[in-house]
Amino acid sequence: MSSTLIRNASAILSGARTQGEGPVRLDGPDIRIVGETIAEIGALTPQPGESIVDATDCVVYPAWVNTHHHLFQSLLKGDTVGLDASLTPWLAATPYRFRALFDERRFRLAARIGLIELARSGCTTVADHNYVYYPGMPFDSSAILFDEADKLGLRFVLLRGGATRTRQLEAELPTALRPESLDAYLADMQRLSAQFHDASPRAMRRVVVAPTTVLYSISPSEMRETAAFARAHGLRLHSHLSETVGYQDSARQMHGMSPVEFCGEYDWLGDDVWFAHLVKIDAHELAMLASTRTGVAHCPQSNGRLGSGICPVREMADAGMPVSIGVDGAASNEAADMISEVHMTWLAQRARRGMAAQPSYAGGRFEGGADAATIEDVVHWGTAGGAEVLGLSEVGRIAPGFSADIAIYRLDDPRYFGLHDPAIGPVASGGRPALAALFSSGRRIVRDDAIEGVDLRELAHEARTAVGELLASV
Numbered sequence: 001m002s003s004t005l006i007r008n009a010s011a012i013l014s015g016a017r018t019q020g021e022g023p024v025r026l027d028g029p030d031i032r033i034v035g036e037t038i039a040e041i042g043a044l045t046p047q048p049g050e051s052i053v054d055a056t057d058c059v060v061y062p063a064w065v066n067t068h069h070h071l072f073q074s075l076l077k078g079d080t081v082g083l084d085a086s087l088t089p090w091l092a093a094t095p096y097r098f099r100a101l102f103d104e105r106r107f108r109l110a111a112r113i114g115l116i117e118l119a120r121s122g123c124t125t126v127a128d129h130n131y132v133y134y135p136g137m138p139f140d141s142s143a144i145l146f147d148e149a150d151k152l153g154l155r156f157v158l159l160r161g162g163a164t165r166t167r168q169l170e171a172e173l174p175t176a177l178r179p180e181s182l183d184a185y186l187a188d189m190q191r192l193s194a195q196f197h198d199a200s201p202r203a204m205r206r207v208v209v210a211p212t213t214v215l216y217s218i219s220p221s222e223m224r225e226t227a228a229f230a231r232a233h234g235l236r237l238h239s240h241l242s243e244t245v246g247y248q249d250s251a252r253q254m255h256g257m258s259p260v261e262f263c264g265e266y267d268w269l270g271d272d273v274w275f276a277h278l279v280k281i282d283a284h285e286l287a288m289l290a291s292t293r294t295g296v297a298h299c300p301q302s303n304g305r306l307g308s309g310i311c312p313v314r315e316m317a318d319a320g321m322p323v324s325i326g327v328d329g330a331a332s333n334e335a336a337d338m339i340s341e342v343h344m345t346w347l348a349q350r351a352r353r354g355m356a357a358q359p360s361y362a363g364g365r366f367e368g369g370a371d372a373a374t375i376e377d378v379v380h381w382g383t384a385g386g387a388e389v390l391g392l393s394e395v396g397r398i399a400p401g402f403s404a405d406i407a408i409y410r411l412d413d414p415r416y417f418g419l420h421d422p423a424i425g426p427v428a429s430g431g432r433p434a435l436a437a438l439f440s441s442g443r444r445i446v447r448d449d450a451i452e453g454v455d456l457r458e459l460a461h462e463a464r465t466a467v468g469e470l471l472a473s474v
């Protein structure tokens, strides 16, 4: 079995939760990978025939786990029509305006761009909420996503989106935006589950039942049916929820309750469920989510770009909710990579808490919110926290017996010079630290900041051409 020794790291963060899960920082300075697994950590002696990776002056993290994305949007960054729009008008202006134009070639190119962007930020596990599905579709978008992830050596979790109804008039929609029937949706889930789903704790391929937006995409009775289907097949459940106040208004008007109460009523809460966003929730909803151990995919850059607000991740984690981080689609996040996302997470939680500070004469009891998120909290949420919501119990940590998913950052850009504690650089300083190496399930997929077989200049050219075509056809 192949063996690799990562030598002399200047710092190693384990991805463990700050309390009760073993050390958060590891002394190392060496890590041995045997086959697909982290075998040993400590001061280790090279063995004959072993590959050596020199990590001198490098910082080592578990590879990131991204729990919510829409890869097809990688060709929709900064669309001028939707650039200054909030969620609902933005949906019409950007993703729905362009979605019908995604043929097989453009869809594949967009997926490839997004996956490469993520890998270059040190991410090896990608959960993509794909909703490019419609009746009579001439290409298999699910298979393309698995294929593109496989080519790069990434672990891929398909969150199979879709809708059985639409908020717009169906007759006026182009074919590529028409909803499916529930039978067709479940039949395709059955196919995907048989073809791609691996239930093992470090699976490279998973599928998840993920109607695009439970509140709008399917009926309440279909929510119960999809939940029962998922649980009968051992699949997890995912959807968007409470991204803006619009969800609160809709749930109240349509069902006379809050969005989380509505999900509870129709079997969509539990430790096998996680929702993207959860920006607008009240104390009762937070308690319901925590008591059922329902998880969150926190997407702070998209929530910032769309002006939605800031998810109370600190309160969620303190209440016992599984917390993870997602980049969301690039149509609402012009930097859909995990380093930007965790940098924003760290800052936004502190800013959010600070917004509640009051002067002491008005009853205030604290000055600011700098205690709302540590670097170690953020690394945990972006690694082991993500693996937890995806049910990948041997992924997301640097510990013996875990899958060898490891990012080794060089910090050789001036933005990292002068750091008193280099370990915090990738999160605290942001930017994109160069990768000395990225291991995905023991396989080295990035070497000296380059992915083998990927020509970024060629990819940039293809992207420019595709954007030109999209703008000419819309």
Ligand SMILES: [Zn+2]
Pocket (backbone or CB within 6 Å): 068, 069, 070, 129, 240, 276, 328, 329
């Ligand atoms: Zn989303």
